[in-house]
Amino acid sequence: MTLSQRIKQLRNQRKIDLLELAQRSELDETIVSGLETNRASVTVELLVKIAKAFQMSLRQLLEGVEFNS
Numbered sequence: 001m002t003l004s005q006r007i008k009q010l011r012n013q014r015k016i017d018l019l020e021l022a023q024r025s026e027l028d029e030t031i032v033s034g035l036e037t038n039r040a041s042v043t044v045e046l047l048v049k050i051a052k053a054f055q056m057s058l059r060q061l062l063e064g065v066e067f068n069s
Contacts, residue, residue, distance in 0.1 A: 004038040006065050010054050011036075024053035 001009070011021050018036070022029040027049055034040025035050070044058075051061040 001064050001066060002038065003042065003062070003065050004036050006061070006063075007032075007050060008036045010061070014054070021050075021053055025049040 011018070016024075018029050018032050022032045025032065027046065031040055031046070032050075035042065035046065040046075047058055047061060051058045054061065
């Protein structure tokens with residue numbers, strides 16, 4: 001699973017829309033959308049904000065995510 005798929009999966013499981021995730025993470029909605037569509041540059045800071053918005057650790061957020069080496 002990609003990071004973008006993981007974020008979308010978590011958002012759908014929690015039944016929240018992009019705007020609500022953006023508000024919870026204190027990010028612009030276009031950034032959150034970009035993360036979900038793999039069009040935004042990912043930084044540790046963004047991942048930490050997304051993890052906090054989901055009320056989970058960064059490790060939990062990245063669980064199951066495959067990274068290309």
